[in-house]
Amino acid sequence: MQDRLRPLVVTTGPGPADVRRVAGLDVAYAEDSDRLAAAVVVLDPDTLQVLERSVVLGHARFPYVPGLFAFRELPSLVEALDGLSVPPDLLVCDGQGLAHPRRFGLACHLGVHTGIPSIGVGKTAFVGTYDTPPPHRGAASDLVLDGDVVGAVLRTQDNVKPVFVSVGHGLDLAAACRHVLALSPHFRLPETTRQADTACRAALAQATAAGLARDAVRSD
DNA sequence: GCGACAG
C-alpha cells in the first residue's frame, strides 16, 4: 500500500500561501489494555494560541511495527481530524515523513489521505545518516538515505538535541523546516506537538479515571 | 546470519 501511494506525494513548492490554522497530531496509549487517545490541536501560527481541540478515544488495532507506524495511528488520527469544525491548512505529525524505508512515513500517509500539506517531526532518527548540526538554533544538516536527502536534522533550540524533520506532503523540506522553527520559539518540539501530546494524555487519563470509578460502583 | 528499528 505504501509503495502504491508513494507516487501521490508532493515534495516540492513552498506549501500553503497563508497558513491560518496549523494542526498538531499525537496519540497516547494505556500501559495495559489497547486503549488509546488521539488528539488534533489547531493553533494560530502567529500567536501559537489554541484555536480548537479534537480528541477521540479508541483501541489499537495494529501493533507497533517499525515502518508500518501509520497503520497503527492513522485511523484514530483521521477520526480526530474529522471532529474539527474547520479543516487545518497544515499538519505537523509526530513521526517521520519521507525519512522512511519506503519514503512513506506517517506524515506522508496522512498528507496524501487528507490532501492537506503535512510535515513529519520525529524526536529520534529512524533511517538515514547525518552529521551533527552546529549547536545553535536554526542549524541543520541533511538526513541522507541511499544517496537521497530525505529530511533535515534541525536544531530548534541552542545546545538542545535536534529534531528530525521530513516532508510529509505538499511542500518542500526548506518550507517544512521554516514552519517547524516558527512553531518552536521556546522549546525543542513544536508547540503543535506539545499541545497535542498534552491533550491526548489528559484525555486518556480522564478516561482511565472514569473507567475505574465506574467499575468501583459496579462491584459496590 | 546479526543487529537496528518513528511511536
Add this chain to the structure above:
DNA sequence: ATCTTGTCGC
C-alpha cells in the same frame, strides 16, 4: 509509546 530516579542548568 510507557515507567522510573536522580541530576543538571536556567
